[in-house]
Amino acid sequence: DIQVTQSPSSLSASVGDRVTITCRASQHIANYLNWYQQKPGKAPKLLIFASSRFYGAVPSRFSATGSGTDFTLTITNLHPEDFATYYCQQSFNTLLTFGQGTRLEIK
């Protein structure tokens, strides 16, 4: 299986801050990397697919990049509604795997 490792596992930040979450795949996955946001008690919500493509009405303060094994999700000018848990997911092959998640908390 392709493993995806997220870092950090948790992150404290303030409204207005800029944060970056990293996802590293255990092998080359081209741009087959997706990002989700999950709030407590809710289903995950797709934010980014194919490494950097927005899905739906994602605010422009979100950006994502990466290819191969290393990927990042950056949020600038954090809004209160951005505090959530973020997951990456690789879709390079049919054995889909998620990262362990990054919990973004208000400082």
Added chain:
Amino acid sequence: QLQLQESGPGLVKPSETLSLTCAVSGGSFSSGTSYWGWIRQPPGKGLEWIGSLHHSGSTYNTPSLKSRVTIFVDTSKNLFSLNLTSVTAADTAVYFCARQHSAYDRFFDSWGQGTLVIVSS
């Protein structure tokens, strides 16, 4: 607007079979390129993909659950189902059904609200 709704028992005894159904409405289920998937999340933990299927019946699932998983479809009722046999406490989780965009774009773009299944005697 596409909606997915999970249903099934909230409590299952150890060694028994967990059976869940996902009803799909508001969109095309038995035509097109979409796949349909099951993902679970143990309390306080991360997401684990279980398996995906196409309305044609083509399926694939995670080897970590080996032969315990069956995913099948009922196109006449616009629903798909999950059976997980020989459950243990480790199978306690919120189970989500979701639409997988396509066979090659294997991301999940629409999700059900999730249903908590507790394995306990």
